[in-house]
Amino acid sequence: MSHDTNPASQGIRAFIAYILPLDTAALLHKKVKRLQGWDESPVRWTPPQNFHLTLRFLGDSSAEQLEKIKEGLRHELEGFHSFISMSGGVQYFPSDNHPRIMTLTLHSGRRMNDLNRVCERVSCQAGYTPEQRLFRPHVTLARSLSRPLSILPWQIPGYRFNVAELALVQSELRPDGARYRIMETFPLR
Template identity: 30%
Template sequence: MTSIRAFWGIQLPQAANEKLIGFVHSLQTRLADTNIRWSAPENLHITLQFLKSVGKEDIPFLIEQVTQQVQGLYSFFVQLGHVELFPSPHKPHVISLQVQAHDTLTNLAGRVGEGIIRAGYAIERRPYRPHLTLGRLRHKGKVLLPPDLTGAEPVTIPVRDICLWESKPSRQGSCYTLLHKLAIQN
């Protein structure tokens, strides 16, 4: 059985992605730290559920199970918030933008998780905490964010579909391949 790393997430629309690229560039200048591996612009997304390893032959069944779980949900919007060190300022792994959590987004992540479980795979047990990764720390440690650093101009993201991506890690950063896009009702 061939397995892959995969995740379900929310793809950013082109306009939101372009807005964030300028912000990330200014952040890179202000945090000129070689310990940070910045996310490629095309990789910016909001993760819903991550699968460490899934059999390639199970992908159609996984998609079917997740599709069943998200039926009846309607499209909605999320707002990107301030810059944060994730999962905590004391032990950061990534620099991210907070995603203003609300019940609809948490419900969507939960339903995707239920579909994953029904397909025979495990999900993370920690509570869902949405964020958008801007960069990963190569070596875990402290990062000092400038006190005046808050975030990008408010960016509202429409959630009209969710995507299943394969994630292939490399030294330059992960490469994502879109496997499936699943529409949410309007």
């Protein structure tokens, strides 16, 4: 299934995200690594440097569209204050009955949803199709490469994240997983 929200343009695959701090991501990754071997199907584990919460997937984008995104985020985030988010439990997508992706939920009251709406508004102003899927703040921990994952009753300690900046990220898909490059960061006040 393609997530490209602008199929007419071919260019740089990109998204807007909150990147988790590497020290906390490394702690989370250690917890996740303990689960390796719990499932016999091939699983691609997300490396800690790739732990992020996607606020708006853009898909293939032109350089002009990405400039509009940058300008829009600079303007819209001028008055947006940083906030604290907490990690929640492990969740499976698309459902517990057919789990293919293991995620960690993040909670911050309505603040993350407010940030998502800003990113949605900026992307629509830059010419992207409005997002139709429900926004569910999460960080992808693992993906099944063949069959559904086995669900385990797994608990993780709560971690606090200071959401103080967003990033516009370029994503390159490779056989061994995605490679990300931060194109620009946008601090929150």
